[in-house]
Amino acid sequence: MKHKIFTLVLTTLVAALVGCGQKADSAKTAALGKPMTDEPIQPINAANVSNPALVQLGMQLYFDPRLSKSGFISCNSCHNLSMGGTDNLKTSIGHKWNQGPINAPTVLNSSLNVAQFWDGRAADLKEQAGGPIANPGEMGFTHELAVKTLATIPGYVEEFKKVFGTDKITIDEVTKAIAAFEETLVTPNSRFDQWLKGDKNALTAQEVQGYELFKNSGCVACHNGPAVGGNSFQKMGVVEPYKGDSKAEGRAAVTGKDADRFNFKVPTLRNIEMTYPYFHDGEAKTLSQAVEIMGRIQLGRNFSKEENADIVAFLKSLTGDQPSFKLPQLPPSGPDTPSPQPFDAKPVKK
Numbered sequence: 451m452k453h454k455i456f457t458l459v460l461t462t463l464v465a466a467l468v469g470c471g472q473k474a475d476s477a478k479t480a481a482l483g484k485p486m487t488d489e490p491i492q493p494i495n496a497a498n499v500s501n502p503a504l505v506q507l508g509m510q511l512y513f514d515p516r517l518s519k520s521g522f523i524s525c526n527s528c529h530n531l532s533m534g535g536t537d538n539l540k541t542s543i544g545h546k547w548n549q550g551p552i553n554a555p556t557v558l559n560s561s562l563n564v565a566q567f568w569d570g571r572a573a574d575l576k577e578q579a580g581g582p583i584a585n586p587g588e589m590g591f592t593h594e595l596a597v598k599t600l601a602t603i604p605g606y607v608e609e610f611k612k613v614f615g616t617d618k619i620t621i622d623e624v625t626k627a628i629a630a631f632e633e634t635l636v637t638p639n640s641r642f643d644q645w646l647k648g649d650k651n652a653l654t655a656q657e658v659q660g661y662e663l664f665k666n667s668g669c670v671a672c673h674n675g676p677a678v679g680g681n682s683f684q685k686m687g688v689v690e691p692y693k694g695d696s697k698a699e700g701r702a703a704v705t706g707k708d709a710d711r712f713n714f715k716v717p718t719l720r721n722i723e724m725t726y727p728y729f730h731d732g733e734a735k736t737l738s739q740a741v742e743i744m745g746r747i748q749l750g751r752n753f754s755k756e757e758n759a760d761i762v763a764f765l766k767s768l769t770g771d772q773p774s775f776k777l778p779q780l781p782p783s784g785p786d787t788p789s790p791q792p793f794d795a796k797p798v799k800k
């Protein structure tokens with residue numbers, strides 16, 4: 451009896467405590483609220499795979515270094531799926547240790563981009579996938595040689611036949627398969643998305659505060675939609691010019707218009723914690739630096755240390771489920787497969 455009364459008193463006490471002012475705790479018991487449908491950011495949808503054989507072939511090609519002249523560099527070399535789909539380098543390293551001119555954006559959620567590359571020079575993923583293979587500073591090959599190489603690999607000949615129903619491998623098929631694989635590289639289910647869907651406990655108070663600041667200070671003018679970016683070209687340096695050594699001029703390289711100088715595709719902020727360093731020149735080493743620069747040169751805001759930390763905390767909640775699959779096995783080369791050429795041909799000894 452004594453024990454019962456004690457329990458009763460205790461539960462009343464706890465209930466009273468929860469009632470007065472401890473809103474966060476009471477929310478915990480009713481975690482699933484209404485989805486937030488009026489937000490400038492929407493959840494990422496899971497991939498919808500309609501042709502698994504095509505995706506599987508694309509995955510193999512994505513991991514296959516034989517699409518490069520050196521036989522050493524694959525898409526995954528610079529867009530490492532164990533590292534947020536990037537190389538985490540300031541600018542990429544390509545064929546013969548060539549230092550590239552620009553930072554590698556992530557391939558994660560790239561299917562949501564309005565166009566591909568920092569300056570949008572490729573309309574879609576299929577068009578994009580042909581670029582690096584033939585870029586002398588990246589994979590250093592030609593489309594013709596890449597296709598010829600694949601045609602000497604019996605396993606691929608069989609697979610292309612199965613997927614496309616033809617005997618002849620073409621670059622069109624290669625890029626189509628790679629693009630189909632890339633379309634599966636979406637990252638749903640981030641804590642922020644869980645929160646958007648109504649789970650009020652998915653974010654900490656600091657992360658919610660950071661999101662409010664992200665919205666109210668105007669970041670969402672450019673970083674919005676499911677990818678939190680990727681859907682427009684905007685000036686780098688709206689309020690204050692951006693100073694850097696990079697020669698990249700952004701969208702002007704495509705349109706030839708002076709008004710497009712320093713307009714870059716707004717990067718996605720999904721998985722941003724993993725895709726350092728930041729900006730087209732990779733000059734911002736940390737997320738905190740990137741937020742400081744964005745606030746100052748895009749919005750004329752000088753965030754306090756706390757505000758900066760709040761926004762960074764929010765940005766880290768945008769990391770979603772990373773792609774997960776069985777590591778693809780690549781079919782072995784055939785007797786006629788050209789040898790890899792990682793170096794220049796040695797001069798012939800006289």
Ligand code: HEC
Nearest residue numbers: 524525528542543544552553554555560566567568582588
């Ligand atoms: C040597 C490093 C390197 C290799 C290899 C490479 N890429 Fe890239 N990738 C980059 C860089 C750097 C950029 C940005 C170039 C630019 O915008 O001018 C890029 C851009 C992209 C983009 C555009 C993303 C966006 O947000 O605009 C996609 C998609 C992509 N690469 C996919 C691929 C695929 C598929 C392959 C293999 C066929 C590949 N890459 C091979 C370095 C590389």
Ligand code: HEC
Nearest residue numbers: 668669672684686714716717728729730740741744745748
């Ligand atoms: C006027 C449009 C605009 C506004 C406003 C804006 N951004 Fe950006 N943001 C961009 C563009 C464009 C880039 C790419 C710039 C570049 O690399 O040259 C970028 C890049 C970034 C990056 C680096 C992404 C990467 O992968 O390299 C972060 C982080 C970022 N913004 C956060 C923010 C935050 C936080 C705010 C608000 C304080 C903000 N941005 C406001 C347009 C904008």
